[in-house]
Amino acid sequence: MPFWQQDLESMSQEQIQKLQLKKIQNQVSKLYKDNTFFKKKLDDIQVKPGDIKSLEDVKYIPFTYKEDLRNNYPTGLVCGNWDNVIRIHMTSGTTGVPVAMAYTKNDLDVWADCMARNFVAGGLHSGDIVQQAHGLGLFTGGLGFHYGLERVGAKVIPTGSGGTERQLRLMKEWGTTVFTGTPSYALYLAEIAMEKGIDPVKDLKLRLGFHGGEPCTDEMRRRINERLGYTARGGGMRRCYGLTEMGGPMSMDCHYATGIHLWADHYMVEVINPDTGEYTPPGEPGELVLSNLSFEAMPILRYRTGDRVIVDFSPCPCGRTHPRITNFLGRVDDMLLVSGTNVFPSQVENVLLQQSELSENWQLMVGDNKGLHTLRVEVEPMPGVIISEKYIKDLEGKLHDFLEIRCKVVIMPVGSLARFEGKAVRVVDERKKI
Amino acid sequence: MPFWQQDLESMSQEQIQKLQLKKIQNQVSKLYKDNTFFKKKLDDIQVKPGDIKSLEDVKYIPFTYKEDLRNNYPTGLVCGNWDNVIRIHMTSGTTGVPVAMAYTKNDLDVWADCMARNFVAGGLHSGDIVQQAHGLGLFTGGLGFHYGLERVGAKVIPTGSGGTERQLRLMKEWGTTVFTGTPSYALYLAEIAMEKGIDPVKDLKLRLGFHGGEPCTDEMRRRINERLGYTARGGGMRRCYGLTEMGGPMSMDCHYATGIHLWADHYMVEVINPDTGEYTPPGEPGELVLSNLSFEAMPILRYRTGDRVIVDFSPCPCGRTHPRITNFLGRVDDMLLVSGTNVFPSQVENVLLQQSELSENWQLMVGDNKGLHTLRVEVEPMPGVIISEKYIKDLEGKLHDFLEIRCKVVIMPVGSLARFEGKAVRVVDERKKI
Ligand SMILES: [Zn+2]
Ligand SMILES: [Zn+2]
Numbered sequence: 001m002p003f004w005q006q007d008l009e010s011m012s013q014e015q016i017q018k019l020q021l022k023k024i025q026n027q028v029s030k031l032y033k034d035n036t037f038f039k040k041k042l043d044d045i046q047v048k049p050g051d052i053k054s055l056e057d058v059k060y061i062p063f064t065y066k067e068d069l070r071n072n073y074p075t076g077l078v079c080g081n082w083d084n085v086i087r088i089h090m091t092s093g094t095t096g097v098p099v100a101m102a103y104t105k106n107d108l109d110v111w112a113d114c115m116a117r118n119f120v121a122g123g124l125h126s127g128d129i130v131q132q133a134h135g136l137g138l139f140t141g142g143l144g145f146h147y148g149l150e151r152v153g154a155k156v157i158p159t160g161s162g163g164t165e166r167q168l169r170l171m172k173e174w175g176t177t178v179f180t181g182t183p184s185y186a187l188y189l190a191e192i193a194m195e196k197g198i199d200p201v202k203d204l205k206l207r208l209g210f211h212g213g214e215p216c217t218d219e220m221r222r223r224i225n226e227r228l229g230y231t232a233r234g235g236g237m238r239r240c241y242g243l244t245e246m247g248g249p250m251s252m253d254c255h256y257a258t259g260i261h262l263w264a265d266h267y268m269v270e271v272i273n274p275d276t277g278e279y280t281p282p283g284e285p286g287e288l289v290l291s292n293l294s295f296e297a298m299p300i301l302r303y304r305t306g307d308r309v310i311v312d313f314s315p316c317p318c319g320r321t322h323p324r325i326t327n328f329l330g331r332v333d334d335m336l337l338v339s340g341t342n343v344f345p346s347q348v349e350n351v352l353l354q355q356s357e358l359s360e361n362w363q364l365m366v367g368d369n370k371g372l373h374t375l376r377v378e379v380e381p382m383p384g385v386i387i388s389e390k391y392i393k394d395l396e397g398k399l400h401d402f403l404e405i406r407c408k409v410v411i412m413p414v415g416s417l418a419r420f421e422g423k424a425v426r427v428v429d430e431r432k433k434i
Numbered sequence: 435m436p437f438w439q440q441d442l443e444s445m446s447q448e449q450i451q452k453l454q455l456k457k458i459q460n461q462v463s464k465l466y467k468d469n470t471f472f473k474k475k476l477d478d479i480q481v482k483p484g485d486i487k488s489l490e491d492v493k494y495i496p497f498t499y500k501e502d503l504r505n506n507y508p509t510g511l512v513c514g515n516w517d518n519v520i521r522i523h524m525t526s527g528t529t530g531v532p533v534a535m536a537y538t539k540n541d542l543d544v545w546a547d548c549m550a551r552n553f554v555a556g557g558l559h560s561g562d563i564v565q566q567a568h569g570l571g572l573f574t575g576g577l578g579f580h581y582g583l584e585r586v587g588a589k590v591i592p593t594g595s596g597g598t599e600r601q602l603r604l605m606k607e608w609g610t611t612v613f614t615g616t617p618s619y620a621l622y623l624a625e626i627a628m629e630k631g632i633d634p635v636k637d638l639k640l641r642l643g644f645h646g647g648e649p650c651t652d653e654m655r656r657r658i659n660e661r662l663g664y665t666a667r668g669g670g671m672r673r674c675y676g677l678t679e680m681g682g683p684m685s686m687d688c689h690y691a692t693g694i695h696l697w698a699d700h701y702m703v704e705v706i707n708p709d710t711g712e713y714t715p716p717g718e719p720g721e722l723v724l725s726n727l728s729f730e731a732m733p734i735l736r737y738r739t740g741d742r743v744i745v746d747f748s749p750c751p752c753g754r755t756h757p758r759i760t761n762f763l764g765r766v767d768d769m770l771l772v773s774g775t776n777v778f779p780s781q782v783e784n785v786l787l788q789q790s791e792l793s794e795n796w797q798l799m800v801g802d803n804k805g806l807h808t809l810r811v812e813v814e815p816m817p818g819v820i821i822s823e824k825y826i827k828d829l830e831g832k833l834h835d836f837l838e839i840r841c842k843v844v845i846m847p848v849g850s851l852a853r854f855e856g857k858a859v860r861v862v863d864e865r866k867k868i
Binding site for chain 2: 073074075083084085086087088089102105126127129136137138142143150153154155156157158159160173174
């Protein structure tokens with residue numbers, strides 16, 4: 001399989017480290033000169049840009065937290081020439097102040113190249129006809145995918161999300177070979193196809209899918225592959241990685257599916273113990289910390305992603321030499337504290353999607369019964385399947401083993417749980433906020 | 435005011451004609467070689483590409499009709515190397531087979547440059563912060579505006595349509611200076627702002643608006659300017675022009691507002707008598723016929739737009755030398771045949787929007803009373819205004835004078851008529867289809 005930028009993607013470790021040092025020194029100098037917030041942070045701990053003499057010294061650069069971006073919204077973290085900014089993206093801000101990112105032309109080019117690397121590593125070529133169904137707008141996902149696909153030279157049909165029957169009609173009319181959208185939307189598309197008498201495996205020409213916007217389990221990816229008759233990339237447990245603070249979606253797995261390729265010439269990767277801030281030993285889990293080495297408008301350094309991962313720094317069999325996230329152990333943000341126990345919704349999904357009797361639609365309700373937290377898992381059987389009381393008890397047992405906390409399984413009528421054309425919302429926390 | 439591509443925008447007539455001849459000869463040769471549909475059309479009338487020796491010979495090239503695009507959907511009119519196509523746009527196809535357009539990288543560059551010319555001619559500069567609220571997706575409008583704005587180097591906040599309260603919040607937070615969206619959405623935005631206690635004139639920094647997606651009258655443009663405190667471009671009677679068959683939005687008025695600047699180095703302009711197909715005398719109204727001189731993927735030649743216009747081929751005071759649409763007399767598509775009389779919805783709007791007692795929301799219902807066609811115009815008073823019986827009679831009289839057909843005016847409660855975040859749908863035809 002070809003590369004998008006072979007020289008850069010297969011640099012030696014020595015080359016990567018040399019480039020990273022040069023780039024991070026440049027970012028620190030620029031930020032120190034141009035951004036008062038960053039300058040104050042460095043001044044407070046009496047570090048000067050010149051103190052960063054080797055990659056070991058990067059640990060002297062203070063961490064950046066999501067709160068820093070929120071407190072400096074909208075433009076407090078812009079660095080250098082605001083005049084060169086040509087794009088602004090942001091999160092919805094439904095849970096508070098939005099997180100915004102500003103881009104120069106060069107930043108958009110870096111981003112599009114990273115996405116193009118991911119797509120080519122996953123098997124996309126310029127002959128492909130792509131229906132891009134991540135919503136186009138303020139979120140980074142839609143336009144991030146769009147510009148990357150266009151850069152590869154694939155034929156992009158920019159449908160955006162929704163209009164499922166029309167998506168299916170276009171797939172037939174244009175012989176669409178690649179679909180991009182959230183994993184849950186891919187499954188919804190398969191469901192509607194079957195309802196409309198379209199067999200995606202026989203009637204459509206899809207061969208690849210690239211999925212972002214939300215995590216999904218390996219089992220969910222297996223179902224997507226089976227029902228749409230293609231190979232899903234980015235499906236699986238967080239096999240597409242990105243965050244607005246780093247510019248948007250940036251990393252995906254390659255056709256060897258050995259982990260998410262991070263692009264070390266543009267993003268510096270560190271893995272730390274979230275409690276001490278010290279590096280964890282190689283191969284050990286820890287919190288992912290990222291620094292944007294190439295962006296001009298708003299480079300964020302040492303960003304605490306809140307993602308617990310294992311990173312492999314050895315080369316991939318595909319020939320790419322950059323680090324890979326091989327295990328995604330959950331997000332601190334997604335973690336629920338239920339009667340003193342940590343529960344990751346992904347753990348629940350992992351158990352549920354191994355049940356061939358159940359559809360991939362589910363919901364986790366967290367309740368409060370006089371101070372005692374309760375977990376209720378609502379699931380739907382596959383059409384025509386009858387669920388017995390014994391089956392429910394067994395499933396509750398499995399969930400208990402896995403979560404180390406009791407939860408109640410409730411069988412809902414087929415088709416009654418919410419379907420999502422965008423990012424799926426699986427958790428409803430009904431506990432009173434203190 | 436500056437130009438985007440001054441040399442090209444201010445070419446002499448002689449230079450334009452020389453360039454046009456070279457380009458149309460090239461398009462005809464390419465299409466004849468690469469596209470079987472076009473070749474057959476030329477062969478049928480025994481014309482060879484070599485027969486086009488001067489611009490006078492362009493009349494030998496057969497017209498292209500909307501039906502040709504529909505009959506050849508999806509890819510029958512693609513010319514040359516399908517491999518170089520990187521984007522596909524299309525109409526909704528709600529009234530039949532969609533009209534699709536395919537683009538190479540170069541085609542997208544031409545399109546973005548045309549849009550950049552329009553924006554710069556209207557006063558946009560790279561310091562502007564732009565909320566782009568045309569829906570991003572399959573339609574040409576959203577991504578057409580987006581790429582043009584980005585090309586100028588303005589700071590694009592790609593909101594897409596909808597989310598009106600959020601649009602207002604972002605305008606305050608970012609100090610947005612330019613708004614782009616449909617004219618009816620601009621007025622809706624003003625309405626919601628007032629409801630939320632925001633005075634756009636005092637509280638926002640908007641200075642320019644670029645409006646596409648639907649026609650609007652001069653009076654509607656005046657209201658937009660007044661209520662949002664900015665200068666609207668593209669408002670007024672079809673002051674933003676474009677169609678999917680030519681690649682999307684392509685032309686707008688400049689700061690002199692003397693008409694819609696067509697870009698003759700990329701689009702050849704002819705004005706014909708729709709019945710005979712012959713040229714109309716200069717300055718006389720006729721049907722606009724356009725040829726795409728620059729597109730590679732799917733160049734459409736001598737397209738019958740169905741738009742009745744007056745074109746001025748003399749230079750504009752702004753220094754741009756390309757032809758301008760100075761009058762837009764209605765669309766054959768929009769024309770309603772009501773009991774044997776031609777009615778253009780724009781005529782109704784022209785009368786209604788001169789009434790300061792009425793809001794800009796209205797609806798035209800066409801009915802059938804035992805074979806007799808009826809026209810009902812539903813209007814809303816401005817808040818607090820009481821409408822008398824005499825006023826209604828007078829308005830019916832004015833409409834009768836203007837339309838040469840009777841219609842009934844019905845006063846609806848304030849806020850009861852549909853508002854549109856995208857393209858406004860003003861006409862409801864309830865007559866039985868034969
Ligand atoms: Zn790999
Ligand atoms: Zn002008």
